[in-house]
């Protein structure tokens with residue numbers, strides 16, 4: 273080492289000196305004493321490496337201290353970014369699995385705040401005794417679906433596993449080849465079946481399965497007929513599958529259980545919004561399906577949960593099964609479900625439940641909001657941004673309704689000397705981060721997934737994001 277460079281290293285501040293800096297003390301208030309010492313060390317190490325590499329270039333101790341403070345702040349910011357945090361979903365994907373699926377209704381959020389303290393999750397106020405967990409939610413579910421009974425578990429994958437374990441362990445389950453789907457990369461129908469101890473009996477072909485195929489497959493050891501809604505893909509063209517009511521008749525005649533994994537869980541008819549092949553739970557019950565399962569946080573618009581509705585005798589067997597204790601949900605999930613289902617019960621779902629509000633928003637409504645937003649953004653951004661409106665499509669997401677596209681208007685933004693990728697990344701650095709898409713070489717913002725209340729937050733985030741990043 274040259275004598276000049278070793279002198280440079282002697283200007284390095286100590287950990288104690290760095291910790292005394294006001295900016296580092298602010299970080300310490302959030303990070304705690306232990307973590308802030310580690311961050312100060314990391315910052316000093318980085319400065320040491322830089323000096324060893326390139327020399328000190330005459331920086332004073334004060335200057336190195338200020339560099340250390342910025343480094344500590346940056347390291348802490350990066351670390352905080354990895355936390356679960358709020359984002360602005362500008363993608364137009366309504367049920368965005370990576371962004372937490374369904375955003376909750378105002379009523380559900382309010383109810384969660386209350387339930388965060390003590391609540392009646394297993395307490396009956398009238399008698400002062402223990403109450404049954406989930407009783408109110410189950411009652412709402414039966415009212416809304418016409419089913420005799422309901423039970424709630426952790427998610428729809430758990431519901432499928434639970435139903436198969438309880439009723440088809442050691443038995444054959446008949447499934448059409450066209451329904452052996454994989455959803456979200458890790459829910460694969462054949463694997464869930466195998467784990468539950470049931471045996472898969474495939475029938476028909478990928479595109480056509482007839483009632484006769486099911487009929488021929490029924491044997492001594494058959495326990496169940498399973499119908500799976502192929503949520504995330506569609507086979508179109510020369511296709512056939514028997515109706516649910518024909519399958520229900522066949523199951524009844526042979527003393528089998530007909531179970532439908534319907535996935536998304538539309539509680540009301542959504543065909544007016546292009547969702548004509550999303551099964552409505554009440555219709556499945558009416559068609560004679562014994563058990564239907566669906567997710568709480570897809571089209572239903574509440575919290576993560578797997579809901580099973582159907583015959584009372586079968587639901588009671590699920591309730592008594594030892595797995596139920598392992599798969600049950602907590603007070604928060606029940607609370608969010610209860611408040612959301614109450615919106616449906618008063619027929620206010622399209623105005624109160626965000627997923628349905630976003631789905632049902634018309635192109636004209638979004639166009640109007642987009643134009644106003646574009647004008648105000650362009651005004652404030654001046655020459656820093658080019659803002660325009662283009663035609664586009666919103667997708668449902670969450671493995672739901674892959675063929676459904678809702679036409680929308682997109683706000684296209686570009687920044688001189690910035691690639692679309694760079695601008696998209698800059699938006700992700702905003703606070704809260706703005707998650708946008710790139711279409712036709714431009715960054716696009718779809719207001720379908722942004723509430724009116726969020727618009728000003730979005731505008732400010734974009735304005736500060738493009739100046740700072």
Ligand SMILES: *Cc1c(COP(=O)(O)O)cnc(C)c1O
Pocket residue numbers: 427428429430432455459500501502503504533534535536566567568577578670671
């Ligand atoms: C989404 C889906 C699942 C998995 O549901 P989770 O609630 O995410 O566990 C299972 N089956 C079908 C048909 C689905 O669409």
